[in-house]
Amino acid sequence: MPQQISLVLTPKQAADKDTYTSIAAEYADIEVSQIAMIRVLKRSIDARKRTPKINLTLELYIDNEPTPALLHFDYPNVDKATPIVIVGSGPAALFAALRLVELNYKPILLERGKDVSARKVDIANINRNQEINPDSNYAFGEGGAGAFSDGKLFTRSKKRGDYNKILQTLVFHGANPEILFDAHPHIGTDKLPKVISNIRETLVSCGAIFKFNAKVTDIILKGDKVAGVKCGDEVIDGAAVILATGHSAKDIYIMLHNKGIRVEAKPFAMGVRVEHPQSLIDTIQYHQPERGEWLPAASYSLVNQVDGRGVYSFCMCPGGFIVPAMTNSSECVVNGMSASDRNSEYANAGVVTEVRLSDFEHLREKHGELAGLYYQQQYEELACRHGGDAQVAPAQRVADFVSARYSSSLPKSSYVPGVRSSSMHEWLPTVIADSLREGLYGFDRKMRGFVTNEAIIIGVESRTSTPVRIPRDKVTLAHEQYSNLYPAGEGAGYAGGIVSAALDGENIANAINLSKL
Ligand SMILES: Cc1cc2nc3c(=O)[nH]c(=O)nc-3n(C[C@H](O)[C@H](O)[C@H](O)COP(=O)(O)OP(=O)(O)OC[C@H]3O[C@@H](n4cnc5c(N)ncnc54)[C@H](O)[C@@H]3O)c2cc1C
Numbered sequence: 050m051p052q053q054i055s056l057v058l059t060p061k062q063a064a065d066k067d068t069y070t071s072i073a074a075e076y077a078d079i080e081v082s083q084i085a086m087i088r089v090l091k092r093s094i095d096a097r098k099r100t101p102k103i104n105l106t107l108e109l110y111i112d113n114e115p116t117p118a119l120l121h122f123d124y125p126n127v128d129k130a131t132p133i134v135i136v137g138s139g140p141a142a143l144f145a146a147l148r149l150v151e152l153n154y155k156p157i158l159l160e161r162g163k164d165v166s167a168r169k170v171d172i173a174n175i176n177r178n179q180e181i182n183p184d185s186n187y188a189f190g191e192g193g194a195g196a197f198s199d200g201k202l203f204t205r206s207k208k209r210g211d212y213n214k215i216l217q218t219l220v221f222h223g224a225n226p227e228i229l230f231d232a233h234p235h236i237g238t239d240k241l242p243k244v245i246s247n248i249r250e251t252l253v254s255c256g257a258i259f260k261f262n263a264k265v266t267d268i269i270l271k272g273d274k275v276a277g278v279k280c281g282d283e284v285i286d287g288a289a290v291i292l293a294t295g296h297s298a299k300d301i302y303i304m305l306h307n308k309g310i311r312v313e314a315k316p317f318a319m320g321v322r323v324e325h326p327q328s329l330i331d332t333i334q335y336h337q338p339e340r341g342e343w344l345p346a347a348s349y350s351l352v353n354q355v356d357g358r359g360v361y362s363f364c365m366c367p368g369g370f371i372v373p374a375m376t377n378s379s380e381c382v383v384n385g386m387s388a389s390d391r392n393s394e395y396a397n398a399g400v401v402t403e404v405r406l407s408d409f410e411h412l413r414e415k416h417g418e419l420a421g422l423y424y425q426q427q428y429e430e431l432a433c434r435h436g437g438d439a440q441v442a443p444a445q446r447v448a449d450f451v452s453a454r455y456s457s458s459l460p461k462s463s464y465v466p467g468v469r470s471s472s473m474h475e476w477l478p479t480v481i482a483d484s485l486r487e488g489l490y491g492f493d494r495k496m497r498g499f500v501t502n503e504a505i506i507i508g509v510e511s512r513t514s515t516p517v518r519i520p521r522d523k524v525t526l527a528h529e530q531y532s533n534l535y536p537a538g539e540g541a542g543y544a545g546g547i548v549s550a551a552l553d554g555e556n557i558a559n560a561i562n563l564s565k566l
Contacts, residue, residue: 060343063103093232128256134287139193141538148558161264162190178439200236210552237389296515320401353491360488363399421516443471518542
């Protein structure tokens with residue numbers, strides 16, 4: 050049996066394998082030469098005290114003890130197997146496809162955008178304030194919304210499936226093995242595209258089909274079943290259809306609604322992205338003037354209740370960038386990402402609050418179950434008007450926002466397309482502006498210095514979750530009306546992040562297998 054030991058180390062000791070190996074040997078009362086293999090099982094930072102420490106749990110294989118085999122997944126050839134149509138190629142779609150292959154089905158993935166490499170050109174153009182390609186941007190294209198992201202893999206929904214298998218699959222396809230043990234694993238935007246294209250190569254080598262520039266425009270219904278989908282004039286048949294189109298595919302919700310395929314309004318979240326100098330967050334979190342050479346860029350996770358409405362930080366990107374995540378030129382939507390080394394001089398996070406059904410009740414008469422979509426759109430368009438040309442976004446210093454003051458100047462920001470000063474407290478929905486103001490004060494009580502002139506908010510962060518759910522049967526996971534239509538992932542309302550979308554995709558594949566098509 051390998052021996053497990055837990056050490057509390059300085060950041061420098063924890064960063065160097067030789068150092069922690071010799072400390073582990075001493076702790077286990079053996080010679081370093083007796084250690085056949087050492088691996089990290091868990092790593093976390095304890096920054097509660099004045100001097101931050103690293104908690105490291107190690108597994109030691111001693112002398113002739115058999116060491117664990119390298120990760121390997123065997124995927125069978127499914128070229129001749131039953132075809133399953135998957136709309137989208139985000140995490141829900143890709144992990145549904147991998148699981149379907151394991152279960153001997155042939156996935157046909159239809160993606161409205163381009164492959165992940167061609168997509169980079171469109172992403173670069175968006176940042177240069179050029180026209181946004183509505184089918185190829187930060188939300189659409191191979192890899193989905195998660196492709197050009199921080200790639201944070203932390204999830205609260207571990208119970209929904211095999212979380213470790215998701216991480217191992219990512220490592221098998223090229224992600225850094227450190228994600229298997231880090232307390233808050235992340236991949237980084239510089240590494241994600243390669244992992245995604247490796248997953249595609251695995252799938253294609255097994256006989257799965259990928260079609261890019263294949264925007265699904267219709268679903269073909271036959272009684273209480275679906276027969277396939279339409280991409281323009283082309284019909285693609287499948288024994289089942291998985292709809293994994295993400296939260297930005299407004300056209301899909303409208304198509305479903307118009308066809309009488311049930312969708313339902315749901316609460317969602319909206320707010321802004323806040324950005325601080327990373328050095329300020331490091332100082333607050335590590336209680337020292339500088340984080341030094343060995344500690345990673347510090348992060349935070351904050352929550353506050355304001356009159357019964359939750360205000361919380363979301364998708365925090367230490368050492369990251371704020372990015373333009375809109376899907377067309379009339380909107381302004383922001384999000385955040387970071388590279389694997391998280392070394393930019395900025396720290397950003399979404400700060401969002403609940404949007405309740407009652408907040409957009411006034412739009413129900415006209416838009417029915419899609420009312421939340423139009424509420425969201427209204428503020429995305431307003432943000433665009435207050436931002437200005439192209440992707441320039443409205444912004445305000447945090448200290449000015451909470452004091453309801455116009456910012457006569459703005460600090461430097463990581464948001465490449467540019468920012469313009471705007472009195473966001475005036476045009477954000479009152480309920481959101483009020484909640485954010487009180488929420489930010491609450492954050493400042495937990496992290497002194499959070500509300501400062503040095504920090505800005507940029508708007509709007511409106512796509513942290515979807516305002517529409519596509520209802521499905523709790524047992525079969527199929528749509529309530531169509532027994533072989535499977536809504537999946539974030540767009541359907543069953544996930545909120547890369548890992549939860551991937552887990553949902555796997556669960557859908559298992560459900561299809563159980564349905565014995
Ligand atoms: C900038 C950014 C950073 C993020 N950072 C993180 C992070 O660090 N960690 C995290 O957990 N989450 C992060 N997220 C959220 C995460 O990316 C999503 O939760 C996740 O991608 C949802 O997966 P999904 O498969 O359900 O949908 P998506 O990833 O949205 O995929 C949907 C796919 O469907 C395609 N599609 C849509 N309509 C059609 C159609 N009509 N025909 C064909 N194809 C269609 C789209 O092009 C897209 O590829 C981030 C999101 C963004 C935008």
